[in-house]
Amino acid sequence: MRRALRDRLSLSLSDRLALMFFGVTLLAVAALYLYVAPGLESRLTGQKLAALSGAARAHSGRIARALGSATPARALHALADQAAAASGDRVTVMSVNRALGVAQLAVQLDSSGPSPSTAPELGVARRALSTGRPASGIEETAGGSIGAAARPVRFGDGGIGWVIVFSAPLADVMRTVNTVRHEALAAGGIALALALLAGYVVARALARRVTRLEVAVRQVAGGDFSRRIPVDSADELGRLAVAFNEMQQQLQRMDQARKRFIATASHELRTPVFSLGGFVELLEDEELDPETRRRFLDQVREQVQRLHKLSIDLLDLSRLDSGALELRPEEVDLAELTRSVSGEFEPALAQHDSRLELRLPAGQPILAQCDPVRVAQILRILIDNALTHTPRGTQIVVSARRRDDLVTVTVRDDGEGIDPDVQRRIFEPFYTGDDAQGSGLGLAIASELAERMEGGLRVVSQAGATTFTLEIRG
Numbered sequence: 001m002r003r004a005l006r007d008r009l010s011l012s013l014s015d016r017l018a019l020m021f022f023g024v025t026l027l028a029v030a031a032l033y034l035y036v037a038p039g040l041e042s043r044l045t046g047q048k049l050a051a052l053s054g055a056a057r058a059h060s061g062r063i064a065r066a067l068g069s070a071t072p073a074r075a076l077h078a079l080a081d082q083a084a085a086a087s088g089d090r091v092t093v094m095s096v097n098r099a100l101g102v103a104q105l106a107v108q109l110d111s112s113g114p115s116p117s118t119a120p121e122l123g124v125a126r127r128a129l130s131t132g133r134p135a136s137g138i139e140e141t142a143g144g145s146i147g148a149a150a151r152p153v154r155f156g157d158g159g160i161g162w163v164i165v166f167s168a169p170l171a172d173v174m175r176t177v178n179t180v181r182h183e184a185l186a187a188g189g190i191a192l193a194l195a196l197l198a199g200y201v202v203a204r205a206l207a208r209r210v211t212r213l214e215v216a217v218r219q220v221a222g223g224d225f226s227r228r229i230p231v232d233s234a235d236e237l238g239r240l241a242v243a244f245n246e247m248q249q250q251l252q253r254m255d256q257a258r259k260r261f262i263a264t265a266s267h268e269l270r271t272p273v274f275s276l277g278g279f280v281e282l283l284e285d286e287e288l289d290p291e292t293r294r295r296f297l298d299q300v301r302e303q304v305q306r307l308h309k310l311s312i313d314l315l316d317l318s319r320l321d322s323g324a325l326e327l328r329p330e331e332v333d334l335a336e337l338t339r340s341v342s343g344e345f346e347p348a349l350a351q352h353d354s355r356l357e358l359r360l361p362a363g364q365p366i367l368a369q370c371d372p373v374r375v376a377q378i379l380r381i382l383i384d385n386a387l388t389h390t391p392r393g394t395q396i397v398v399s400a401r402r403r404d405d406l407v408t409v410t411v412r413d414d415g416e417g418i419d420p421d422v423q424r425r426i427f428e429p430f431y432t433g434d435d436a437q438g439s440g441l442g443l444a445i446a447s448e449l450a451e452r453m454e455g456g457l458r459v460v461s462q463a464g465a466t467t468f469t470l471e472i473r474g
């Protein structure tokens with residue numbers, strides 16, 4: 001239920017990317033609107049107030065001097081009008097009346113017109129009066145916000161007699177800020193639409209490439225290795241496509257090897273089974289003379305032995321391939337192990353007219369940490385080969401020794417040697433280099449086992465001397 005809901009709500013990669021583009025742009029627009037516009041407003045207002053203070057400082061000197069001397073009201077008015085014209089601001093002169101010890105401000109003259117009773121910039125003027133210093137600030141009036149700068153004018157005795165106020169409406173500042181706000185909104189809207197569109201286009205392109213990978217992965221999962229993904233860029237997805245193509249080739253090689261292995265293995269199994277079937281049919285003939293019957297039974301035994309060895313070898317190889325073959329390392333005396341495995345071959349050696357010479361350090365063990373069963377298996381494979389793939393009477397030397405942390409066991413024969421072209425392939429499963437009727441699994445198993453023991457199996461061969469060396473670390 002919850003999963004179904006989540007599936008329904010889950011967005012595609014392209015939707016998410018487009019939304020992310022949109023979200024980031026929305027944040028940028030919101031920051032512009034909420035941070036830049038108010039900042040602009042306070043900066044412009046500050047500039048306006050600084051300009052008013054500058055104008056008040058520059059133009060109030062003459063008015064102050066005239067106030068100090070007994071200048072007629074008309075002349076004072078003219079001075080205020082001049083200052084207003086020069087600065088572009090409204091100039092108001094307020095007189096300070098002290099009644100009952102409380103200082104009151106009253107408009108004495110005003111450059112804007114003949115109504116001296118309006119005193120909209122009272123707050124700033126009061127501040128200048130109370131601090132005795134120039135003041136500036138914003139005043140809210142019925143006609144909107146205005147900026148004002150006030151300067152106190154002192155009598156000869158030092159007391160403040162007047163306050164001169166320069167003021168101007170802040171409407172143009174607000175207008176500029178509002179224009180910027182509107183333009184930011186409009187630009188933001190366009191940017192959002194573009195971000196959504198661009199995000200969708202980019203995300204669609206990305207999603208298309210990801211989908212291509214998904215399709216290819218599904219094909220490989222279905223066993224089809226034929227289609228390569230085009231590599232159209234060097235970015236992460238391009239590199240993923242390259243890695244995917246490499247993986248696909250590797251899988252294809254492994255798949256081919258696996259199919260070849262199965263085909264060869266089933267062929268190898270089929271041959272003795274088929275031959276066994278034939279002999280069983282022949283043995284059913286009751287008129288068979290005892291001599292022929294014995295010969296057939298010998299053949300049957302041989303085929304059964306071959307099948308037995310083949311099935312064990314195949315099982316070992318598949319376990320090694322899948323990593324399921326477990327090694328059981330323990331401390332082993334390799335001199336003793338070599339001696340005992342070589343001893344098993346006495347009947348075979350006698351049949352082959354061969355002699356096996358053991359070369360081991362006199363009276364000393366060769367201790368190593370390894371799986372004795374698997375080392376013995378490798379040794380059997382090597383000695384068996386030295387007997388099977390060489391002419392009668394071949395001499396074999398088996399030796400073992402330790403050098404530092406490396407133990408080597410070698411099996412050498414003085415047979416005809418292995419051709420270099422054959423040598424390159426003898427460790428492949430099912431490869432046989434002669435017609436000795438082997439199934440070609442011995443050396444494949446031996447080298448895999450040696451590798452699993454963190455060692456190795458090497459061959460050096462020329463006419464009259466073939467040496468297989470097993471190296472074990474530890």
Ligand SMILES: Nc1ncnc2c1ncn2[C@@H]1O[C@H](COP(=O)(O)OP(=O)(O)OP(=O)(O)O)[C@@H](O)[C@H]1O
Pocket residue numbers: 381385386387388389390413415417418422426427431432433434436437438439440441442443444466
């Ligand atoms: N000592 C050797 N002298 C000459 N040729 C050898 C010798 N050992 C191996 N070879 C060659 O290497 C091939 C592969 O050997 P491997 O032991 O893997 O398979 P096999 O002996 O043919 O069959 P299996 O061991 O499975 O019964 C052999 O068929 C043979 O041609």
Ligand SMILES: [Mg+2]
Pocket residue numbers: 381384385438442443
């Ligand atoms: Mg062999």
